Amino acid sequence: MEKWPIGVFASIDAGLGVKLEVAHELGIPTIHLHAPHKRTRTPENAERFLAQLRELGITITVVFGGFEGESYADIPTVRRTVGLVPPETRAQRTQEMKEIADFAKLLGVDAVALHIGFVPEEPEDPLYQDVVRVAQEICDHCKQNGQRLHLETGQETPETLLRFIADVGRDNLFINFDPANMILYGTGEPIAALKKVGHLVRSVHCKDAVWAARPGQEWGREVPFGTGDVNAEAFLRTLYELGYDGALTIEREIPKEPERQKAEIGQAVRLIQELKKKIFG
């Protein structure tokens, strides 16, 4: 496969991301797949789905876990509902994440990812130790499957993320870097953050956003890639300097406006193609 194949965040049922047909129509060769619903994660469906992907010429690079009951409505809601941090749902979601990893294995995918949730900034917080333990458990499960686990960035500062990964202490734990999330959550200037954690980045989202008036207290606003505060060219140049060689996966979450979503993803594809030419010379 060529260096930096373009990708898009996609789904096959009601998950986040565009439909496969959209990826195909835009000529996009790779996807991050939002894990399908539990009832569709069967070996038969994996077979059928793989046949469809082969026909469309699309490769999955990462499978993303997501859980029922998660809401990204605002920052306090994310804190309360997302990932493996909320204690009430942790055991069940940990189990489900392992099942998602097993389904990814059926699809021949060697990386799974998730928003682990708001990791406490203070390592003395008992919640911090609990989240370290479940991350170890999932990493060990993935390891048996020959897989890596990628943590989506945004909900914590780069410093907390690095400390957390060191404390988990597993050699298959890496980062999915989403520069827009750093802005949306107000957790750090994205290019500076990428330079700090870059040695652990194994997948990325090409997503953009503009800063909120009060970062960290209210959401920034997601905008099409290349039109926000990320600085798309600096983002790709930094990846180049880091020696990153994975896919460039466009994420644009406006599922209620599929026409606009497709058009904006198409624009992002053209922008990335131009920037790749410029960077590779």
Ligand code: MG
């Ligand atoms: Mg993302």
